[in-house]
Amino acid sequence: MVDCLCRGFPERNRSYWTQALIRLSQRPAVDEFQRYGFALEKADRIVGVVLTLYTRYQGQEGDEIRCNLSSWSVDAEFRPYGAMLVATVLKRRDVTYTNISPAPATLKANRALGFRLFSNGQFAFLPALNSVQRSRRVLEVRPDLAEMAMLPDSERYILLEHAALGCLSLICICDGAAFPLVLMPRRILRGLVPCYQIIYCRSLADLSRCAGAMGRFLLRSGILLCLVDAKEPIAGLVGWYRPNKGLKYFKGPKPPSLGDLTFTELVVFGP
Structure with a gap:
């Protein structure tokens, strides 16, 4: 094989x-x-x-x-x-x-x-340029993190499994609610530019809500750029839409949500 x-x-x-x-x-x-x-x-x-x-x-x-x-x-x-x-x-x-x-x-x-398209482009954005409220913070996931209790079992599983596969699993606390995020380190433009690919967020609206706090967190490791699958420019994010990039197809009863690449080849096998 x-x-x-x-x-x-x-x-x-x-x-x-x-x-x-x-x-x-x-x-x-x-x-x-x-x-x-x-x-x-x-x-x-x-x-x-x-x-x-x-x-x-x-x-x-x-x-x-x-x-x-x-x-x-x-x-x-x-x-x-x-x-x-x-x-x-x-x-x-x-x-x-x-x-x-x-x-x-x-x-x-x-x-x-x-098969039909469920994503016909990618949105490249700079999350650190989003404003962030003082009440919002981002935490890196670990099994004993108290804030993990704020998430359902299914999302705790996603966060821990993807961390074990080499992704960066985060929890963003916004106004007393917890939002899970999974990011995968990548290099684009012939390996010259480091960035993160969004592997999981509940919705693109939630990603926009958490972007500022996430961007400040990513600055600690010197990463400015993130990518997420999209069909159009994403409201609330500072960046640019790239049509016909990263085409993704589905067949069956329910297309995956944009921003959900969990347990796919990209994660399990690597980019």
Whole structure:
């Protein structure tokens, strides 16, 4: 499987894919769903792969299962079977499937399989330029942090799990209420500019509310810039909208919220 992935994504080295599969093996299984994904085999040789990252979410309307499809790769001579490989995964109508990093060559196939856009751009912003009230503060998450009790179990789980995966998990206290935030360190513009990608916020409105306090916190580590998925400029944030950047697709009953990339390949495998 690693050999096939290396052929399909030559810009990634072997250790990247080995680490990706190790991390998949360490994720909790979700019901009867596949832990790794599906492979296309020909004469005892793997010639196609699609990885599947399943996660169960607890919501007010009941549990929701999402599957992030990742690393869809089929050797050139077997490309006609590529859509069939993914179609094998897409059989469950109660699952929301996502593709957050589609290769340009697969966009037509994505649309043919019923995927629709849930984000068609990114918003780059400078949170430290937002004003901040004295009553607002940001805390880095740890298991014994008293303010963790202000959040539901599902969000405490998200914060702790993503901290273990190398993200920066924060709680913003605003007017006596707690707002969870997960940020992932990245480097953009050919690795020259450090920034944070928003991996989780309850809503873009909540992100705007917490931006000033978050920005002051990030200044301690010298980070000025953040990125978040968006469909348009975000009210209350100082920055610029970049259309047609970071296109993200979904298929199923409920699209993920903008600003929610939890337990996707970006986090589990790395950028």
